[in-house]
Amino acid sequence: MALLGPRQVGKTTLAWEIARSRPAVYLDLESDADRAKLADPILYLYQHTDKLVVLDEIQRVPELFRTLRGVIDAARRDGRGNGRFLVLGSASIDLLRQSSESLAGRIRYLELAPLGxxxxxxxxxxxxxxxxxxxxxxxxxxxxxxxxxxxxxxxxxxxxxxxxxxxxxxxxxxxxxxxxxxxxxxxxxxxxxxxxxxxxxxxxxxxxxxxxxxxxxxxxxxxxxxxxxxxxxxxxxxxxxxxxxxxxxxxxxxxxxxxxxxxxxxxxxxxxxxxxxxxxxxxxxxxxxxxxxxxxxxxxxxxxxxxxxxxxxxxxxxxxxxxxxxxxxxxxxxxxxxxxxxxxxxxxxxxxxxxxxxxxxxxxxxxxxxxx
CATH class of the missing domain: 1.10.10.10 (Winged helix-like DNA-binding domain superfamily/Winged helix DNA-binding domain)
Structure with a gap:
């Protein structure tokens, strides 16, 4: 799932509300320390196959979409279900294009609008x-x-x-x-x-x-x-x-x-x-x-x-x-x-x-x- 919308306080809170019922790890890709954890993204993600991985501000590292595709397909072959990644970020044109090309059939979009x-x-x-x-x-x-x-x-x-x-x-x-x-x-x-x-x-x-x-x-x-x-x-x-x-x-x-x-x-x-x-x-x-x-x-x-x-x-x-x-x-x-x-x-x-x-x-x- 990808939550797309203008960057706002409350998005991260919502992410944790979604993740509350299961073990999860959260990476803020605005943070140098969190981006460093993904120096070898395949290795890091395979270490957390039993958790929900929350990737915030995904537009900072758009090349991750290709990695996610391989990890998702490997998990499907092993019989693991959907909903392993929660992707948050601004709805940039490039982001939507890359995610649709790399994750077609593997991603659901949810627009995160301001409160109504x-x-x-x-x-x-x-x-x-x-x-x-x-x-x-x-x-x-x-x-x-x-x-x-x-x-x-x-x-x-x-x-x-x-x-x-x-x-x-x-x-x-x-x-x-x-x-x-x-x-x-x-x-x-x-x-x-x-x-x-x-x-x-x-x-x-x-x-x-x-x-x-x-x-x-x-x-x-x-x-x-x-x-x-x-x-x-x-x-x-x-x-x-x-x-x-x-x-x-x-x-x-x-x-x-x-x-x-x-x-x-x-x-x-x-x-x-x-x-x-x-x-x-x-x-x-x-x-x-x-x-x-x-x-x-x-x-x-x-x-x-x-x-x-x-x-x-x-x-x-x-x-x-x-x-x-x-x-x-x-x-x-x-x-x-x-x-x-x-x-x-x-x-x-x-x-x-x-x-x-x-x-x-x-x-x-x-x-x-x-x-x-």
Missing amino acids: AGEVGAARIDGLWLRGGFPQSLLATSDQASLRWRQDFIRTYLERDIPQLGPRIPAETLRRLWTMLAHQQGGLLNAAALARALAVDGKTVASYLDLLVDLLLVRRLRPWHANVRKRLVKSPKVYVRDSGLVHALLGIADMESLLAHPVAGASWEGMAIESLLAAAPSGTEAYFYRTAAGAEIDLLLQLPPRPRPWAIEIKRGLVPKVERGFHHACADVAPERRFVVYSGTERYPLAADIEAISLTDLCAELTAVSAA
């Missing part, structure tokens, strides 16, 4: 929204300490982590792109406008955006395409995936500043989308729906193996209202269920086939679908 609303509970929703889901940011002693952690994370990721993964992109250029995406949180992608602002060509912007998507820092939400005989929006919507990073990129330090900022609604929408997708069953596909005439659904979830999607409108506020465009869009798409997610806690019908529901309650409902 379904995990932190209703009492911490505001903190999750402001600070984001990275554990050290969310659990910091103050908003100022949380903001400093996120600013340091952004700087470290741009100046140290991304160059280690291979791409040679000026850190300041990537920061400007990331900041522009935060300003346009949840907006339709306009690659030409971004290219002009960065003074680069469209292909370069596309490659930069692909990198941020591959690193699980940005989400491209695809438009739903159906044969409805209407002009549909074809550009994806783009979100910086962690709301705390949105606010750090925009210099938003506290809840008062956030509530007064124009990005507040889009930021809350992005946080809700990430939380819902984290709770949804494996294999769920996410879309939005928008026509040229203004019919719109913020989030369509195609839950396997259901033939019709769930339609979700996202509203920040305590008095949710259903716009006419949502009704028209639902008439086009014919979803199985229809929800309006809002900031309150009560669940009640807004119309005969539409429910107002809290974010944590809908996360719980999606989790129940996953467990069914």
